[in-house]
Amino acid sequence: MSNPEAQKRADRIRSFRDELRQLEAEEILLLTDAQRERLSRYHDQTLRDLAGRFDVDTTDAQKQMSWGMRIASFLGALALCAAVFLFFRRFWGLLSTPTQVAVLLAAPILGLLGTHLAARRDRTLYFASILGLVAFGCFVLDLMMLGDIFNITPSPKAFLPWAAFGFLLAYTYGPRILLAAGILALSGWLSATTGTWSGCYWLSFGERPENFLVAGAVLLAIPLVPHRDRPDFPPIYRIFGLLGFFLPILVLANWGDTSYLMLAHKAVESFYQIAGFVVAGLAIAFGIRRGFREVTNLGCTFFVIDLYTKFFDWWWDWMPKYLFFLILGGVAVGLLLLLKRLRALSLGARPERRFA
Amino acid sequence: MKGGTQDGSGRGDLMARADVIARGDFMARAGLPLALGLILVTNAVALGGVAMNRRGTPDAALTLTERELPPGYVGEEDTGLSLRLDWDGRAGGEDSDDWLDRDRLQSLGFDCSVPPDDPRAELHYGKVLPLQRYAVLEFEGESWRRWLADQEKEIETLRARVARHRETEQTLKEREARLAADRVGRSRLFLVDVGGDPADLRRLHPDRARFIVAPAVVRIDFSAGWKSPDGTDHPPRLNGQVSEILVQEIHVPLSLRPILDQLRRADEKAAGPAGWSSLERRYGPVAIHPPRYEVILSYGRRLEPWIAEIRRLS
Numbered sequence: 001m002s003n004p005e006a007q008k009r010a011d012r013i014r015s016f017r018d019e020l021r022q023l024e025a026e027e028i029l030l031l032t033d034a035q036r037e038r039l040s041r042y043h044d045q046t047l048r049d050l051a052g053r054f055d056v057d058t059t060d061a062q063k064q065m066s067w068g069m070r071i072a073s074f075l076g077a078l079a080l081c082a083a084v085f086l087f088f089r090r091f092w093g094l095l096s097t098p099t100q101v102a103v104l105l106a107a108p109i110l111g112l113l114g115t116h117l118a119a120r121r122d123r124t125l126y127f128a129s130i131l132g133l134v135a136f137g138c139f140v141l142d143l144m145m146l147g148d149i150f151n152i153t154p155s156p157k158a159f160l161p162w163a164a165f166g167f168l169l170a171y172t173y174g175p176r177i178l179l180a181a182g183i184l185a186l187s188g189w190l191s192a193t194t195g196t197w198s199g200c201y202w203l204s205f206g207e208r209p210e211n212f213l214v215a216g217a218v219l220l221a222i223p224l225v226p227h228r229d230r231p232d233f234p235p236i237y238r239i240f241g242l243l244g245f246f247l248p249i250l251v252l253a254n255w256g257d258t259s260y261l262m263l264a265h266k267a268v269e270s271f272y273q274i275a276g277f278v279v280a281g282l283a284i285a286f287g288i289r290r291g292f293r294e295v296t297n298l299g300c301t302f303f304v305i306d307l308y309t310k311f312f313d314w315w316w317d318w319m320p321k322y323l324f325f326l327i328l329g330g331v332a333v334g335l336l337l338l339l340k341r342l343r344a345l346s347l348g349a350r351p352e353r354r355f356a
Numbered sequence: 357m358k359g360g361t362q363d364g365s366g367r368g369d370l371m372a373r374a375d376v377i378a379r380g381d382f383m384a385r386a387g388l389p390l391a392l393g394l395i396l397v398t399n400a401v402a403l404g405g406v407a408m409n410r411r412g413t414p415d416a417a418l419t420l421t422e423r424e425l426p427p428g429y430v431g432e433e434d435t436g437l438s439l440r441l442d443w444d445g446r447a448g449g450e451d452s453d454d455w456l457d458r459d460r461l462q463s464l465g466f467d468c469s470v471p472p473d474d475p476r477a478e479l480h481y482g483k484v485l486p487l488q489r490y491a492v493l494e495f496e497g498e499s500w501r502r503w504l505a506d507q508e509k510e511i512e513t514l515r516a517r518v519a520r521h522r523e524t525e526q527t528l529k530e531r532e533a534r535l536a537a538d539r540v541g542r543s544r545l546f547l548v549d550v551g552g553d554p555a556d557l558r559r560l561h562p563d564r565a566r567f568i569v570a571p572a573v574v575r576i577d578f579s580a581g582w583k584s585p586d587g588t589d590h591p592p593r594l595n596g597q598v599s600e601i602l603v604q605e606i607h608v609p610l611s612l613r614p615i616l617d618q619l620r621r622a623d624e625k626a627a628g629p630a631g632w633s634s635l636e637r638r639y640g641p642v643a644i645h646p647p648r649y650e651v652i653l654s655y656g657r658r659l660e661p662w663i664a665e666i667r668r669l670s
Contacts, residue, residue, distance in 0.1 A: 086433065089431070089433060089434045089435070089436065090433050090434070090435060091435060092435060092436055093434070093435025093436045093437055093610070093613075094435055094610070095610065096609070096610045096611065097609045097610070097611075101399075101403070104399075105395070105396075105399050108395050109392065109395055112388070112391050112392060112395070116388050139395060139398075142395075142399065143398065143402065146399070146402045146403070146406075147402075148436070148438075148605075148607055149607050149609075150402075150403075150406040150409075150607070150660070150662070151603045151606050151607055151660050151661050151662055152402070152405065152406070152603075152660055153571050153602050153603060153658070153659070153660055154602065161394060161398040164394055165391060165394055165395070168387055168390055168391040168394065169387075169391060171383050171387065172383045172384065172387025172388065172391070173387070195485075198485065199465060199485075199487060200485035200486060200487060201485070201486045201487055201488040201573050202488070204485045204486050207485060208485070229383075257482065259483075260483070262479065262480070262483065264479065
């Protein structure tokens with residue numbers, strides 16, 4: 001059982017207890033004292049076990065604290081990465097070349113060992129997340145600075161070991177932030193490689209947003225491989241995979257001259273504006289059908305962004321501003337009603353999803 | 357939770373759990389050694405590439421000076437030091453803007469199938485992305501002499517205009533002073549050739565003490581035809597340009613820094629606290645003083661440079 005699975009189990013037990021209290025109060029279900037005692041003992045014991053093995057949150061207050069700790073650890077990790085980078089820049093000119101290489105090599109290794117020790121000692125993984133991200137940052141710094149010290153021609157190949165390192169840390173120790181780091185590096189490599197297929201210089205890959213679509217498709221395909229031991233990872237892949245579609249489409253829908261398509265930029269923009277709505281609609285439908293909340297939410301978000309961007313293009317210049325915002329508000333209400341209806345239909349068609 | 361099988365069979369559930377445990381154990385056992393191995397192998401590959409680049413006779417070894425390798429930008433709180441390869445993109449002579457023409461761009465791999473005067477040309481060439489190819493830089497050769505000759509010709513023309521009172525004496529004096537400064541302070545490295553195969557370029561420019569072959573970024577430059585206010589037609593133009601030599605900031609190792617550090621301290625004393633950190637140092641005009649150091653710059657088998665020696669010039 002993984003940490004998220006343990007947390008889900010603890011949440012289910014708490015919900016079950018609340019519901020049981022309600023059912024007993026309404027005299028729908030009445031347990032004997034012996035049954036209630038046995039059930040209570042079993043749940044207490046299960047929660048103690050889960051808390052002991054996985055350090056799960058067993059109350060709302062604990063959950064809120066956990067969110068705060070997650071945010072603090074993320075910001076702390078970013079700050080530490082910046083500190084390592086700036087520290088090296090501050091002193092690297094005072095070191096001989098062999099010492100520079102030794103320091104660069106030692107930094108990610110020490111970060112990795114620190115992550116390993118932290119993961120063994122602290123089940124919450126907050127410290128492992130911080131040290132893991134620092135180790136990842138040190139590895140990025142390592143290859144970047146070797147490139148500077150030895151005047152190596154820039155190449156997209158560096159993204160591959162960075163991605164592999166991020167994935168290894170994530171799948172070994174579990175922090176999702178490290179998975180995100182690996183995904184970003186993999187996306188960089190895939191997009192740059194896609195760009196070089198057209199023959200262009202690799203650092204120009206960002207000039208054609210379509211290069212990111214391949215990375216998006218690959219990321220969306222990864223969760224097809226079962227992740228039974230890491231059930232919290234597939235949503236992260238799906239989020240980044242969808243961003244790999246939505247963001248390029250959004251850019252192309254507004255700046256058509258950046259497309260590979262040999263069409264006038266207005267035609268390109270129209271094509272991608274339609275594509276934006278279609279992809280967002282498909283994402284919403286797919287998310288509802290498969291019960292992927294993150295897919296539905298992202299689909300809704302980009303549907304609204306695409307719509308508002310279009311409204312801005314059409315009406316901002318000539319329409320009175322109060323009317324423009326009135327229409328935006330009205331559309332938001334309309335969308336809410338539509339989504340509510342979709343939700344009701346989905347719940348009616350698939351009642352088993354209600355408690356999923 | 358998606359663990360277990362959908363049919364609810366106990367055996368399937370057990371197998372799934374066993375699979376989970378086995379894979380979890382695998383990453384718990386192998387994750388650390390794999391990550392350590394990845395760090396070591398990646399560093400070994402990077403350093404192996406460096407060793408391979410520097411093994412044997414260099415592809416080029418030139419003795420340049422501060423004119424071609426001025427100090428690079430020094431960031432705040434950055435103790436590193438690099439020299440910036442300063443080169444001129446023009447080949448010199450009358451055809452300096454058009455030497456990378458349509459045929460040449462086509463041979464470099466750009467799709468130049470659409471004639472520049474075709475109505476589709478603006479869309480077509482607007483979509484063409486830069487390519488990584490190889491450039492040849494010549495040091496103090498024919499291009500530099502052609503460039504000097506061009507400048508002298510310009511000054512002669514200016515002198516004639518001053519004689520006809522169509523330009524001021526002051527303009528002429530400033531122009532002459534600029535050329536005098538360029539003669540002692542300007543880079544003598546000029547771009548002379550571009551190609552897709554570095555070995556071919558080396559065969560064409562065999563003098564390894566005068567020509568550098570280096571990876572470079574080549575871009576297409578297209579301008580649609582237009583009519584000036586006096587009614588003159590300007591036809592559409594299609595040419596290319598080398599926008600970047602791929603390693604332009606060359607790191608100075610600690611062992612070769614003493615001369616540069618002395619000069620830096622002297623410059624900072626003269627220029628105030630900004631010294632080499634000032635943006636002017638990076639973006640401003642090339643120093644007009646004669647060069648104060650010379651550098652042996654080598655390019656290896658992978659066409660990556662390194663500084664072999666720095667000597668003080670008297």
